Amino acid sequence: MSHRNHPVYWAFLVHRLSGLALLAFLPFHFYVLALAIEEAATLDKFLSWTEAPLVKLAETVLIIALAAHMTGGLRILAVEFLAWRDWQKSVVAVTGGLSVAAGLIFLLNAG
């Protein structure tokens, strides 16, 4: 619907979808952490699997989602608790830029 086609709505969507993605990811994350105590061998096997390029790429997407959710959350807190600022779309652009930058920094260190 065209009335939703504006940057702050996209930011809302990114925030909501990244939140749901992280919610789905967290149980797996905790499961892998639990392996460190219960099954060291399985953990090592899993960690070597994460070295694969495709997994690194997926991790990059995850980092971007995490950064987008954090910066988006800070943006919402600023809207709700600080005085109103008219440059909302610029703030959305900054949160987007920071999120992509976080992903790129991770990729640079992934090799």
Add this chain to the structure above:
Amino acid sequence: MSEQTITVDIWRGREDGRFQTFEVPRMASQTVLDVVTYVQRNLDPGLSYRFACRVGVCGSCAMTVNGKPRWTCRTHVDKVAGDATGGRLKIQPLRNLPVIRDLAVDMAEFFEKWTQAKAHFVPTKTRDDDFQQVSPDDPQRKEATAGIECINCGVCYAGCDTVAGLASYLGPAALNRAWTLVNDVRDGGQADRLKAISGVGGCQSCHTQQTCFELCPKHLNPTAAIAGLKRATVKALIKGDL
């Protein structure tokens, strides 16, 4: 110019209606309301729609035009029926409100929510008191002034996804009006009002998508008003007034 026409799909019936297609002559500086009026006066007198002033003051002619809620009297056909829409117009009633017939919606619940939000002035003085002095430069007065020009057209209400998803949500217009009153030093209904606009369906339900700000034909900013109400309710809660 008179040879040229525009193809217009207009919603007919109630929620379970259908589109009817008309060919309307193009004119210079033609507005969407002009198109609807042409259809009603020349092609189908049974078409229901609502308008009054035709000049952006009364707020009664809002409709969904090519997917976006707009005031039709101040929306030029040139602006909305470009190449992206194939030069066509698609006109529907406002979203989020019950359709009475064709393009006319029942605004009752929209105004009912203004009442629920206690978005009315509560006087504290009598005719025997002197005039209240309010400087136009006062920061609170500036907040009130920024939101006061609402014409109740319902465009923000129709565009709001929170209204679409939560029937009890008061909506951008009622909350915007409440915020102007929160900033009115003469008003005596503050505590009741903050209670009325809190909780489920109140200002906290807003997801800050800012579509109301994006769409408001008067360029008001209901999202900023709602953010102000959120801060006011937190302050009241800390003080123990809520």
